[in-house]
Structures are given as structure tokens and as C-alpha cells.
Amino acid sequence: MANSSRDKDNVAQIVRALEDKDTSAALEDPLENYMVLNMGPQHPATHGVLRLLVKLDGETVVECIPELGYLHRGYEKIAEASTYMEFIPHTDRLDYISPIANNVAYALAVEKIAGVEAPPRAQYIRVIGAELARVSSHLMAIGAMAMDVGAMTVFLWAFREREKLYDIFDLLTGVRFTTSYTRIGGVAQDLTDETKQAIGKFIDEFPHHHAEIIKMLNKNRIFLDRVVGVGAIDAETAIGLGFSGANLRGCGIEHDIRTFSPYLVYDQLSFDVITEKDGDCFARYMVRMREMLESVKIVRQALERIPQGPIKADLPKKVLPQKERVYEKMEELIHDFVIVNDGVNPDVGDVYVTTEGSKGELGFYIISDGSGHPWRMKIRSPSFCNLQALPYLVKGQMISDVVAIIGSIDPIMGEADK
Amino acid sequence: MIEKIEEKLRAALGENIISVKEFKDQVIVEARRDAIVEVCRFLKEDRELEFNFLSDICGADMLNFVDSSSRKAYLAVEHDYHPEEVPTAGRFMVIYQLTSLRNRTRIRVKVRVDGDNPVCPSLTSLYPAANWYERETFDMFGITFEGHPDMRRMYMPEEYDHHPLRKDFPLMGVPGSIPLPRK
Numbered sequence: 001m002a003n004s005s006r007d008k009d010n011v012a013q014i015v016r017a018l019e020d021k022d023t024s025a026a027l028e029d030p031l032e033n034y035m036v037l038n039m040g041p042q043h044p045a046t047h048g049v050l051r052l053l054v055k056l057d058g059e060t061v062v063e064c065i066p067e068l069g070y071l072h073r074g075y076e077k078i079a080e081a082s083t084y085m086e087f088i089p090h091t092d093r094l095d096y097i098s099p100i101a102n103n104v105a106y107a108l109a110v111e112k113i114a115g116v117e118a119p120p121r122a123q124y125i126r127v128i129g130a131e132l133a134r135v136s137s138h139l140m141a142i143g144a145m146a147m148d149v150g151a152m153t154v155f156l157w158a159f160r161e162r163e164k165l166y167d168i169f170d171l172l173t174g175v176r177f178t179t180s181y182t183r184i185g186g187v188a189q190d191l192t193d194e195t196k197q198a199i200g201k202f203i204d205e206f207p208h209h210h211a212e213i214i215k216m217l218n219k220n221r222i223f224l225d226r227v228v229g230v231g232a233i234d235a236e237t238a239i240g241l242g243f244s245g246a247n248l249r250g251c252g253i254e255h256d257i258r259t260f261s262p263y264l265v266y267d268q269l270s271f272d273v274i275t276e277k278d279g280d281c282f283a284r285y286m287v288r289m290r291e292m293l294e295s296v297k298i299v300r301q302a303l304e305r306i307p308q309g310p311i312k313a314d315l316p317k318k319v320l321p322q323k324e325r326v327y328e329k330m331e332e333l334i335h336d337f338v339i340v341n342d343g344v345n346p347d348v349g350d351v352y353v354t355t356e357g358s359k360g361e362l363g364f365y366i367i368s369d370g371s372g373h374p375w376r377m378k379i380r381s382p383s384f385c386n387l388q389a390l391p392y393l394v395k396g397q398m399i400s401d402v403v404a405i406i407g408s409i410d411p412i413m414g415e416a417d418k
Numbered sequence: 419m420i421e422k423i424e425e426k427l428r429a430a431l432g433e434n435i436i437s438v439k440e441f442k443d444q445v446i447v448e449a450r451r452d453a454i455v456e457v458c459r460f461l462k463e464d465r466e467l468e469f470n471f472l473s474d475i476c477g478a479d480m481l482n483f484v485d486s487s488s489r490k491a492y493l494a495v496e497h498d499y500h501p502e503e504v505p506t507a508g509r510f511m512v513i514y515q516l517t518s519l520r521n522r523t524r525i526r527v528k529v530r531v532d533g534d535n536p537v538c539p540s541l542t543s544l545y546p547a548a549n550w551y552e553r554e555t556f557d558m559f560g561i562t563f564e565g566h567p568d569m570r571r572m573y574m575p576e577e578y579d580h581h582p583l584r585k586d587f588p589l590m591g592v593p594g595s596i597p598l599p600r601k
Binding site: 068069072074076077078080081112113237239240241242253255260261347349350351352354361363365367369375376378380384385388417418 | 441442444446470471472473474476478479483513515519522524526545546547549550551554558571572573574575582583587589
């Protein structure tokens with residue numbers, strides 16, 4: 001009896017669906033034929049080695065379980081065995097799309113516990129580096145997201161701009177990719193006039209190329225159909241699930257650590273915190289798009305206001321001396337030897353220092369026992385915390401939207417897996 | 419700010435708050451392990467404090483922690499791996515980083531967890547974000563969170579026997595603990 005009434009309902013639904021093209025029939029599954037699809041760890045749309053187990057009902061995602069750890073290198077364990085200085089190159093390999101931002105975040109955490117403050121010029125250089133890294137990261141996010149939903153051109157345009165940024169990083173730091181640029185108490189090299197000119201040229205040209213990408217995507221029917229209203233999340237759930245950065249601002253929360261607890265010289269620079277209210281993939285895309293222009297604004301102000309002066313704090317017991325002077329002066333040689341071998345010996349205690357990384361709240365928590373090594377270092381990686389919301393975001397969406405949603409939350413597995 | 423928080427916490431939770439102190443402008447609360455859910459619920463739901471965002475949970479192994487620049491204690495355990503010989507009382511710490519998005523403040527709550535029975539109440543009912551953070555802590559330190567919906571490892575293989583961030587776990591790993599693929 002029960003069965004026949006269920007059949008009648010099903011038939012009525014099917015008839016409605018056949019008559020009206022906007023109605024779809026959702027039937028109970030008498031055969032329990034859910035399909036479990038394994039996506040990744042080697043999948044072009046998972047941005048690295050993210051593995052998803054997706055339970056599908058037809059094309060609709062019923063459940064999704066992310067599996068992490070394919071890129072786990074144990075950086076927190078390595079940190080406990082290396083000096084504070086030795087760990088700087090490892091921070092490049094966390095969020096490898098914006099290494100300078102990680103260098104800055106790590107240096108700030110160590111400086112906080114060691115009681116060192118970088119001189120103003122170094123702080124400005126760090127701001128410039130971190131903001132250019134943010135542009136680079138957002139370009140990658142948007143390019144890859146657009147490619148995942150089928151717009152190949154934007155990916156190439158974004159990478160053309162990123163190539164220019166890599167040339168700037170090459171001039172600024174000496175390397176293109178793994179920069180290791182900051183030192184405890186300053187930066188490795190000074191910002192030269194040549195670099196300054198290159199950055200000036202980039203920020204003059206960038207808004208034009210930015211407008212091209214906007215023109216290409218924002219009224220593109222195919223792109224909009226794939227992202228508007230897809231993967232929506234409301235503000236309260238987003239906060240509960242630990243969303244941060246551009247993803248949280250896409251839900252209408254004005255939370256940006258650059259204004260939340262200003263570090264470096266961000267309190268002297270004027271910029272807007274970008275928010276969008278919808279919380280869907282398009283909102284997250286738009287936040288990134290608009291934030292790039294804010295970053296350019298910050299870089300322009302920083303270039304104008306950057307003072308002359310030293311690039312490292314004058315604290316010989318904590319800050320590594322300039323390499324050229326080590327070969328000439330006895331004191332510098334001694335200090336270099338002591339710091340490299342014994343390390344920066346910060347106060348005993350613990351600090352948690354966060355910065356607004358390219359992906360969100362990038363925090364370093366350090367417990368120090370007063371020796372040259374951190375007793376415990378925890379990396380609060382934004383990609384890891386943002387990925388936690390993925391099962392919530394993809395639930396009830398189509399399987400093809402999963403790639404758009406992953407692209408829109410912009411995870412970097414080097415950081416998520418640590 | 420710290421006086422206000424201390425006063426409020428002590429009034430509401432009394433004995434469960436062990437200490438409230440400040441280090442480098444950061445407020446650190448040490449609480450009793452069994453009361454961690456109540457402490458965090460108070461911090462989250464109090465109208466004035468409103469710590470509504472859980473930034474992070476992490477564990478720490480305080481085995482042979484020495485307040486000096488002497489590295490001997492740490493190096494001594496690094497080379498000999500005898501998991502049965504380590505002291506247990508209050509060996510682990512679980513550290514919660516809470517943020518108030520409205521007040522723009524942060525607070526850190528710490529609890530001590532014993533080494534022989536490392537369990538801690540789960541915060542997943544209060545902050546859904548605690549889910550993965552606690553899984554990570556379980557993976558790295560072997561601290562089990564009671565009331566957690568899905569207590570699996572986060573990074574290491576499910577059948578792995580050790581917890582890598584414990585201080586008695588050697589830096590170079592335990593030989594043969596992860597089966598390598600055949601050549």
C-alpha cells in the first residue's frame with residue numbers, strides 16, 4: 001500500500017518535470033545506488049594533492065570527505081630541530097604561491113617573542129613584498145578558477161602578469177620562487193632603484209590588465225552560470241567553520257587582520273577592506289579581484305613614503321649582520337658565528353602572531369624555552385582551515401561545480417598539509 | 419582589559435580557572451581540562467567578550483621542558499626512543515586560540531592533559547571548526563577528544579602507530595614504521 005502511494009507521487013513528479021523544463025524530479029532511491037567517486041590526489045582541479053571522496057546521487061553531491069596529508073612534510077617537527085633562522089626557507093614552501101607573505105608572517109612572529117623590531121624601511125619593503133605576493137596569489141586563484149570552469153584565456157593572462165611579478169621578485173630578492181627574503185629583524189637585501197622602477201611600471205600597467213580580466217569574465221554568461229549562486233555559505237556558518245581571508249570577506253564579514261590588529265605599517269596606509277555579501281563563488285572571486293586593486297594602492301603609497309635608512313635592526317645579539325661586513329669586521333664575524341650556531345635566544349614564553357596572508361589568517365604560534373630552537377611551533381595555515389568548509393559548500397551541488405568551489409576557496413596544499 | 423577578563427572568568431567559573439596572565443600583550447588563560455567546554459562557552463557567549471571565532475587548536479608536548487638555553491634535556495630524548503619510560507603527569511598542553519571578531523581581541527586558553535591517559539573534551543559542539551583542529555592534534559600527539567564526531571588521523575596514514583610531534587618521537591622517524599612501495 002505504502003509502495004503504491006510512493007509510486008503515484010513519483011509518477012506525478014516525473015510528469016511535472018516533463019511538462020516544465022525548470023522543474024526537476026527528485027525521487028527516492030529504491031536501489032540505494034549512490035556512487036562514490038574518488039577525486040584526486042592527482043587531479044588537475046584540486047590545486048595540488050587534495051583527495052576528495054564524493055558520494056553522488058546521479059550528478060548531485062550527497063556527501064564529501066576531503067583527505068589530506070599527501071604533502072605532509074612535518075614542518076612543525078623540523079622547526080623544533082632547527083634554529084629560528086634556519087626555518088625561514090621552509091616558510092617559502094608552505095604557501096608557495098606567495099612566499100614573501102609567509103616569510104614576513106614568520107619573521108614577525110619570531111620578532112614578537114624575541115623583542116626585535118625591524119626598522120621603518122624594512123617594514124615598508126615587507127609591506128611591498130607581501131602585497132605583491134597577494135596580487136600574485138590572487139591572480140593564480142582567479143586564473144585557475146576560471147580555467148576550471150572553462151575560461152582558458154584568463155589563466156594565460158593571469159600568468160602573464162605573474163611572470164612580471166616573478167621578475168620583480170627576482171630583482172628584489174635574487175630568486176623568483178622560493179624567496180627566503182626576510183631575516184629576523186629586517187630583510188635580506190635593500191630595495192634598489194631598479195626594483196623600484198620595475199614595481200612602479202607594474203602597478204601603473206596592472207589596472208589596465210585587471211580591467212581586461214574583469215571585462216572577460218564579469219559579463220561572461222558561461223562563467224556567471226558556473227559561479228553565481230554556487231557554493232553559497234552564510235556568514236555565521238562561515239565563522240563557525242573557521243573561514244578566513246577573502247573567503248570570509250566574501251560572506252560580508254569585514255575581517256581583515258591588516259585592520260583588525262595592524263602590523264608593520266598598515267595603520268599608516270589607506271586602503272579599503274573589500275567585502276561582498278553573497279558568500280558564493282562569484283562573491284569570493286569578486287573579493288579577490290577588487291583586493292588586487294587595493295594591494296596595488298597600498299604598494300603605490302608604500303613606494304611614495306618609503307624612508308631611507310637601514311634594512312636591519314641594530315641589535316647585534318639577535319640580528320644577523322650583513323654578509324659583506326662579516327668578511328671585513330671582527331665583531332660582525334663573531335656575531336655571525338654566534339647567531340648561526342646558537343641562534344636567536346628569545347624570552348621564555350609563547351606568542352601567537354597572525355598576519356593577513358594571501359589565503360587568510362596566517363598565524364605562527366611559538367613556544368620558546370629560551371634556546372635557539374622553538375620548543376613548539378604551530379602554523380595556523382589558512383588553506384587548511386578554509387578547506388574544512390568544503391564538505392559543507394559542495395553538499396547538494398552538482399559534481400561539475402565541485403571544481404568551481406575548490407577553485408573559489410583557493411587552497412594551496414603545501415600550506416594545508418604543512 | 420586583562421583585569422576585566424580575569425574578574426569575569428573568576429566570577430563565572432571560579433576554581434576552573436587556574437591562572438590569567440599576560441605575556442607580550444597577549445592574554446593567556448590556564449583552565450582545568452574538564453572545564454574547557456564551559457570556559458569556552460562562557461568566552462563565546464558572554465555579551466561583552468564574545469570570542470566567536472576559533473582561530474586554532476594545537477597541542478604541545480612539554481616533556482622535559484627546561485626554562486633555559488640548555489638543550490640537553492631535549493637532545494637526550496631525541497636519540498633514544500623508549501615510549502614506556504616518559505613521565506606522564508600534565509605532559510601535554512592543548513592550546514586554544516580564540517578571537518572576537520567584533521571586539522578585535524584575542525585570547526589564548528590552555529589546558530594540561532596527562533600523558534598516560536591523554537583525553538580532552540571536544541569543542542566541536544561549540545565551534546564546528548574544532549573538528550579538523552582536534553583531528554590534527556590527535557594525529558600529532560595522540561590526544562583523544564571526547565565527543566568528537568570523527569576522531570581519525572588528519573595527515574598520517576590511518577594504520578600508523580606513532581604520533582610524530584611527541585618529543586620522544588625521533589626527528590628522523592621510526593625506521594620501518596611506514597611501509598614503502600615496492601621498487
